[in-house]
Amino acid sequence: MARFTDSISINVRAGKGGAGAVSFFREKYVPKGGPDGGDGGKGGDVYIEARNSYYNLSHYFKDRIYKAENGHTGMGKNRSGRNGADLVLKVPPGTEVYDEETGEIIFDLTVEGPAMLLASGGIGGKGNAFFKSPTNQTPRFAQPGMPGMEKRVRLNLKLIADVGLVGLPNAGKSTLLSKLTNAKPKIADYPFTTLIPNLGVVQRADGTSIRLADIPGIIEGAHRGLGLGLSFLQHIERVRVILFLIDVTADDPVYTLRLLRSELETYNKEMLERPSAVLLSKVDLVDEDEVLRIRALFDKERILAVSSISGLNLDELIVVIEEMME
Numbered sequence: 001m002a003r004f005t006d007s008i009s010i011n012v013r014a015g016k017g018g019a020g021a022v023s024f025f026r027e028k029y030v031p032k033g034g035p036d037g038g039d040g041g042k043g044g045d046v047y048i049e050a051r052n053s054y055y056n057l058s059h060y061f062k063d064r065i066y067k068a069e070n071g072h073t074g075m076g077k078n079r080s081g082r083n084g085a086d087l088v089l090k091v092p093p094g095t096e097v098y099d100e101e102t103g104e105i106i107f108d109l110t111v112e113g114p115a116m117l118l119a120s121g122g123i124g125g126k127g128n129a130f131f132k133s134p135t136n137q138t139p140r141f142a143q144p145g146m147p148g149m150e151k152r153v154r155l156n157l158k159l160i161a162d163v164g165l166v167g168l169p170n171a172g173k174s175t176l177l178s179k180l181t182n183a184k185p186k187i188a189d190y191p192f193t194t195l196i197p198n199l200g201v202v203q204r205a206d207g208t209s210i211r212l213a214d215i216p217g218i219i220e221g222a223h224r225g226l227g228l229g230l231s232f233l234q235h236i237e238r239v240r241v242i243l244f245l246i247d248v249t250a251d252d253p254v255y256t257l258r259l260l261r262s263e264l265e266t267y268n269k270e271m272l273e274r275p276s277a278v279l280l281s282k283v284d285l286v287d288e289d290e291v292l293r294i295r296a297l298f299d300k301e302r303i304l305a306v307s308s309i310s311g312l313n314l315d316e317l318i319v320v321i322e323e324m325m326e
């Protein structure tokens with residue numbers, strides 16, 4: 001699986017304008033032709049565009065220069081040079097584009113949309129035909145093309161997910177993501193298997209989709225930097241629904257929920273106002289009575305017992321998510 005890259009700086013350079021041509025009309029038996037050097041073509045522009053088919057920034061290389069084509073040189077017989085081709089950088093929705101020099105945000109590409117102009121190409125130079133005048137019938141010069149704009153930009157991806165999976169390490173978040181979506185995250189029986197967020201998509205029959213984000217595990221004190229800290233919560237800051245995944249075999253499931261909530265609250269209070277549900281995970285490991293006993297410990301919670309191994313209630317879960325999204 002491609003590595004999830006959430007922030008990267010690259011350089012973009014628009015194309016240079018093509019030079020104008022110096023040329024004179026030549027024909028047999030015509031001794032002195034006039035100037036006929038055409039103009040240079042415009043350099044290509046660099047655009048940036050959010051596309052739903054992209055999920056991360058891993059197709060870009062750090063510090064690399066991404067260039068649009070230069071304009072072509074003008075030619076004799078008043079022919080203009082061809083314009084340089086534009087370059088369109090494609091990024092996932094949720095990408096913020098910063099000017100690295102000023103630190104200012106240039107675009108916040110939250111949804112798939114039209115290509116935005118990042119750097120414009122230089123205009124082409126005028127050919128010598130342009131400079132013909134009563135005082136200079138045979139100009140022997142043409143303009144060079146203008147340079148293209150150059151910029152250093154930082155792309156910062158905040159995953160745009162509908163649903164965020166929150167839980168202690170090892171709760172089974174990545175396993176659940178792999179069962180519900182096309183994502184293939186790393187899964188293992190030790191804590192902090194997930195180091196970088198994963199995004200998966202549930203395709204629905206009506207053509208729409210639900211995006212789920214699986215993030216690293218949170219432990220008590222994460223807001224003080226324990227474990228992997230909380231900075232990755234930026235990826236689920238904008239989700240509409242939060243699922244708290246709690247291992248049914250955990251020592252104190254109710255306390256676990258409380259600590260997850262309080263860590264989220266320290267990061268961003270508003271996150272607790274989103275619709276949420278508790279998922280008791282790995283219920284294949286205990287008998288039904290135990291599941292019932294643990295469910296009863298929670299009051300006033302939307303709660304569902306699931307198993308990624310047996311598949312118990314996974315279809316039901318999608319229905320619950322849809323209800324909460326409305």
Ligand SMILES: Nc1nc2c(ncn2[C@@H]2O[C@H](COP(=O)(O)OP(=O)(O)OP(=O)(O)O)[C@@H](O)[C@H]2O)c(=O)[nH]1
Pocket residue numbers: 167168169170171172173174175176186187188189190191192193194195215216217218281282283284285306307308309310
């Ligand atoms: N029996 C059982 N085991 C499960 C289930 N879901 C996950 N596991 C196991 O639990 C362990 C942890 O699963 P992960 O999906 O990596 O857990 P995680 O919450 O993503 O963990 P971190 O990325 O470390 O935070 C793995 O050994 C899984 O095979 C389940 O429904 N039933």
Ligand SMILES: [Mg+2]
Pocket residue numbers: 173174175186187193194214215216
């Ligand atoms: Mg994981």
